[in-house]
Amino acid sequence: MKLKGVYIAFFAIISGFLAGCELLVLDPKGPQADKLANVIWISIITMIVVTIVVLVMLTIILFKYRASKQDPDYKPPHIEGNKYVEIIIVGVPILIVAFLSVVSVISVHQVETAPEGYETDEPLVIYASSSNWKWHFSYPEQDIETVNYVFIPTNQNVEFRLYSHGTISSFWIPQLAGQKYAMSDMTNYLNIVAEEPGEYFGRNANFNGEGFAENEFNVTALPADEFDSWIEDIQNTAEPLTEEKFEELLEPGHLGHMTFTGTHQDFMPAPEGENSPHNHGKSDSEDDSGHPH
Amino acid sequence: MKELFPLKQVNGYIFSLLLTVIALSVYFFDMSLAMGLTILVVTAFIQAGVQLVVFMHAGESEDRAGIYIHTIFGVVVAILTILGSLLAMIWGYMY
Amino acid sequence: MDFSDRFSIPPHDDPMLYASIVAIVLTSIAIVVGVTYFKKWGYLWNNWLTTVDHKRIGIMYIISALLMLFRGGADAVMMRLQTAVPDNTFLDAQHYNEVFTTHGVVMIFFMAMAFIIGMMNFVVPLQIGARDVAFPRLNALSFWLYFTGAMLLNLSFVVGGSPDAGWTNYYPMAGPEFSQHVGVNYYNWALQISGIGTLMTGINFIATIIKMRAPGMKLMKMPIFIWAALITNLMIVLAFPVLTIALLMGTLDRQFLTNFFTTSDGGMDMMWANLFWVWGHPEVYILIIPAFGIYSTIIAAFSERNLYGYTSMVASILAISALSFLVWVHHFFTMGQGALTNSIFSITTMLIAVPTGIKIFNWLLTMWKGKIRFATPMLYSIAFIPLFTIGGSTGVMLGMASADYQYHNTLFLVAHFHNVIIPGVVFAMIAGLIFYWPKMFGFMLNERIGKWAFWNITIGFCLAFFPMYFTGLNGQARRMYTYSEATGFSTLSMISFIGTLLLAVGFVFLVYNIFYSYRHAPRNIGGDPWNARTLEWATHSPVPEYNFAISPTVHSEEAFWDYKENDYELFKGKVEDIHMPNNSGWSIIFAGFFFAFGFFFIFHVWVGVIIAFLGIIGCLIYRSFEKDDGHHIHKEEIEATEKELGGAK
Numbered sequence A: 001m002k003l004k005g006v007y008i009a010f011f012a013i014i015s016g017f018l019a020g021c022e023l024l025v026l027d028p029k030g031p032q033a034d035k036l037a038n039v040i041w042i043s044i045i046t047m048i049v050v051t052i053v054v055l056v057m058l059t060i061i062l063f064k065y066r067a068s069k070q071d072p073d074y075k076p077p078h079i080e081g082n083k084y085v086e087i088i089i090v091g092v093p094i095l096i097v098a099f100l101s102v103v104s105v106i107s108v109h110q111v112e113t114a115p116e117g118y119e120t121d122e123p124l125v126i127y128a129s130s131s132n133w134k135w136h137f138s139y140p141e142q143d144i145e146t147v148n149y150v151f152i153p154t155n156q157n158v159e160f161r162l163y164s165h166g167t168i169s170s171f172w173i174p175q176l177a178g179q180k181y182a183m184s185d186m187t188n189y190l191n192i193v194a195e196e197p198g199e200y201f202g203r204n205a206n207f208n209g210e211g212f213a214e215n216e217f218n219v220t221a222l223p224a225d226e227f228d229s230w231i232e233d234i235q236n237t238a239e240p241l242t243e244e245k246f247e248e249l250l251e252p253g254h255l256g257h258m259t260f261t262g263t264h265q266d267f268m269p270a271p272e273g274e275n276s277p278h279n280h281g282k283s284d285s286e287d288d289s290g291h292p293h
Numbered sequence B: 001m002k003e004l005f006p007l008k009q010v011n012g013y014i015f016s017l018l019l020t021v022i023a024l025s026v027y028f029f030d031m032s033l034a035m036g037l038t039i040l041v042v043t044a045f046i047q048a049g050v051q052l053v054v055f056m057h058a059g060e061s062e063d064r065a066g067i068y069i070h071t072i073f074g075v076v077v078a079i080l081t082i083l084g085s086l087l088a089m090i091w092g093y094m095y
Numbered sequence C: 001m002d003f004s005d006r007f008s009i010p011p012h013d014d015p016m017l018y019a020s021i022v023a024i025v026l027t028s029i030a031i032v033v034g035v036t037y038f039k040k041w042g043y044l045w046n047n048w049l050t051t052v053d054h055k056r057i058g059i060m061y062i063i064s065a066l067l068m069l070f071r072g073g074a075d076a077v078m079m080r081l082q083t084a085v086p087d088n089t090f091l092d093a094q095h096y097n098e099v100f101t102t103h104g105v106v107m108i109f110f111m112a113m114a115f116i117i118g119m120m121n122f123v124v125p126l127q128i129g130a131r132d133v134a135f136p137r138l139n140a141l142s143f144w145l146y147f148t149g150a151m152l153l154n155l156s157f158v159v160g161g162s163p164d165a166g167w168t169n170y171y172p173m174a175g176p177e178f179s180q181h182v183g184v185n186y187y188n189w190a191l192q193i194s195g196i197g198t199l200m201t202g203i204n205f206i207a208t209i210i211k212m213r214a215p216g217m218k219l220m221k222m223p224i225f226i227w228a229a230l231i232t233n234l235m236i237v238l239a240f241p242v243l244t245i246a247l248l249m250g251t252l253d254r255q256f257l258t259n260f261f262t263t264s265d266g267g268m269d270m271m272w273a274n275l276f277w278v279w280g281h282p283e284v285y286i287l288i289i290p291a292f293g294i295y296s297t298i299i300a301a302f303s304e305r306n307l308y309g310y311t312s313m314v315a316s317i318l319a320i321s322a323l324s325f326l327v328w329v330h331h332f333f334t335m336g337q338g339a340l341t342n343s344i345f346s347i348t349t350m351l352i353a354v355p356t357g358i359k360i361f362n363w364l365l366t367m368w369k370g371k372i373r374f375a376t377p378m379l380y381s382i383a384f385i386p387l388f389t390i391g392g393s394t395g396v397m398l399g400m401a402s403a404d405y406q407y408h409n410t411l412f413l414v415a416h417f418h419n420v421i422i423p424g425v426v427f428a429m430i431a432g433l434i435f436y437w438p439k440m441f442g443f444m445l446n447e448r449i450g451k452w453a454f455w456n457i458t459i460g461f462c463l464a465f466f467p468m469y470f471t472g473l474n475g476q477a478r479r480m481y482t483y484s485e486a487t488g489f490s491t492l493s494m495i496s497f498i499g500t501l502l503l504a505v506g507f508v509f510l511v512y513n514i515f516y517s518y519r520h521a522p523r524n525i526g527g528d529p530w531n532a533r534t535l536e537w538a539t540h541s542p543v544p545e546y547n548f549a550i551s552p553t554v555h556s557e558e559a560f561w562d563y564k565e566n567d568y569e570l571f572k573g574k575v576e577d578i579h580m581p582n583n584s585g586w587s588i589i590f591a592g593f594f595f596a597f598g599f600f601f602i603f604h605v606w607v608g609v610i611i612a613f614l615g616i617i618g619c620l621i622y623r624s625f626e627k628d629d630g631h632h633i634h635k636e637e638i639e640a641t642e643k644e645l646g647g648a649k
């Protein structure tokens, strides 16, 4: 039948695309994104099965019960419903949803904490804050700051602390981890590990006005020793970041990549701990916020 | 005479005044925030119930079951919405 | 602060803008001249603008919805044209932002909502055997307030600048700090005014369905569409007040410098997102539940079978409506509220798939052992089943909180909600429109042109939206006005653009069909051209003003089928005088004051605001003292009409 051909072609195209798998999200380079890619595959497969079942049933029914194929005198019966059929059509969706719920709950707990194998590491802390339409990265320990690009060491848990100097933005490096919002009145935490050196694409995914499309940044993952020499290099060569300079950077617009020594945390600390206007979050337990010098 | 005198409404009116006075006391007496809020919330709910039953005649038509079910559904949804909002905006960040 | 300091008119030296303004002005002049030339003002005023007849109000809603569909559709074509090739310069960023914002707002509030409310207006009283809704005058007012809102939003495009913060309008981007032109004021007031109308519709229809059903129509004997309508309106009444308050808070922030959603002085930007979605998720189910009702009706009619599992259908509508209030956080899983909160809302979200799945199987089982006729309304319903299954499946995928961190804000999400809204809501409304067309106007739409439209729309839909699942997974964020060649989105975006064009062609066929059939279709088609099952088909086509000469008595949820097949008597008793409400220009005048109120408020013209407000109060006072007892249609008149239409049924 014609319809069947259409379905087959349709699924061939879909599986062709998925198998091609150049898709960023399904090509993870770190444990967090890897978890998510697995969850996505599990759900895709489950859902393709569901869709095929519905399609097959529909095709058979349409084929068998169309009027043109039936006796003109045929009178369809009156059927109220059937207990056993109803148990099946309630039970099967419940089982599927229960299965996916378990996957969902486990995986969401996993990606919300430090990745497996890196739990005990002292994380490298990087503040990533957004302003219209840029990303500012402050390395409090290393005392440097970059704009629109970030270097991280491989195989090391990096704790990004996300907040915004205005609009809500969403910090996203598809190949390393899922999104998280950066907002002006609190700090969010995102753990990321890159297991392969390389350049990764990152962006703000949440619409925040005119310059949104270009609101991107670059992530470079380097082996630890190269990372350290990069830091040293910057500490020796870059200009210091002054308060006036930073105010200038905050003006709406686009900047290329920039590098400074010192961070804006000194004069404009992140909204966490005692600096948070609502004061919830990792308040007194972990108070290296604002990084007192 | 008895049928003409709206005893239920007068009682309801007095009762709702009483509830208002209790609620007002929160302002005049020095009490803890939790205590004050509890009093306000409890009196507010009773007050709404009194208004609904006594003055808006919720229980007097034949489809009172429908009215009560919908009201209760609305209240439950409202409470769950508030709890959910607290989870999403405050409790969820306290780890 | 002075108004002129706070809000600027965005600089738009765009030839396209001027062209559209000219087009709008010319069209308006043409309409006015046309109506005057054909001396139709009296007809228009007496029969339509002042009407309180639910059928005419329904039709006016549907006409407005179609107009808005074309407005929003034009926006859609512009957006896909802009993104068809990388680094395109057809629209600049600001313009693109205004276009997708207007598109979303128009499609959700002024197209989809109007369409379902229009459909309920036309069908509900007929299907329960009533003469009108419970409060006909209020119903007219609902329509005119909706229309006022729609016109205000469309005006923004010409005067002052359109809103540009997305239909979700997140603060602080939409607040006074970051959005300094009047666009978002328009958003606030247009939605506020039409929202009042929607809320009144909700109350009106609950009262209608609870109080005005034909004798014998117990709750569990209501046709399934009536159940859908009842639950939808209950949901409207519970959900819309949240939007009202959120919009009010936004208005206060923007126009009176309060700090509900700002970044300073204790404002909380999360609060807007939370309130918006507390309303927003029930809203998407407010759209889909009536659509489910339409599909149930159509699938049963064209399979010549009763609806399978009526009780479980009712139960699943109830379950969906309850659950839909408990899932809103899935729209911002990424806000940082942690694993526990997200787990809870992830589970509630996916639970909705259970009642939805039950409904899908029930539709399949309704066709089982049936006698399926492939008329156009049925084609849309059949296409709906697999397409909606895909949309629902991707919904479940999005509902897995962890995975959503990767889908959120991407074109994957955009593909999901178009995948549920287009085959779900839009197909249902088109199918319903074609299905009820003979009831509305007394002639049928051409089937052949209808099928061309159907295939264009369905294939166009698939081509336009399926590619987005892939570009989404490939890292394409939504709402980007352009992208570079290097991203690799180009091929799929071009396919998507072609699909959009096919969709547009399909909609042109749909409208062409109306003109074609108006000229060529035979009249005198009888009351029941589709061999349908519910009460509305027991009266004439088109329906006389009073709906039924004699109020029907009902035995089951398929009253008319019982009458046709099982010889139940529907119309007991004899024709009597019928009491009907009077037409009135009050509603349109009242809404006119609201228009002025909204418009002046948007621009801070306080004198105008006060005058318009006095007008509103004046209208209310007038209405309180107005004596309007309606009128009677006399027995003889009814008998004459019935005879002319082919004898009393």
Ligand code: HEM
Pocket: C168, C284, C285, C287, C288, C330, C331, C332, C349, C350, C352, C353, C356, C392, C393, C394, C395, C396, C398, C399, C400, C404, C407, C408, C409, C413, C416, C417, C420, C421, C424, C425
């Ligand atoms: C099985 C049922 C469904 C599930 C599990 C589901 C799940 C979801 C989830 C989790 C999101 C948020 C994704 C994100 O922002 O990252 C979403 C978005 C959305 N859904 Fe669904 N959905 C379902 C059915 C529907 C239906 C029936 C409609 C409408 C008729 C709908 C309309 C929408 C809309 C409009 C959005 C996006 C709004 C926006 O951000 O602009 N969904 N859905």
Ligand SMILES: [Cu+2]
Pocket: C280, C281, C284, C327, C328, C330, C331
């Ligand atoms: Cu939702």
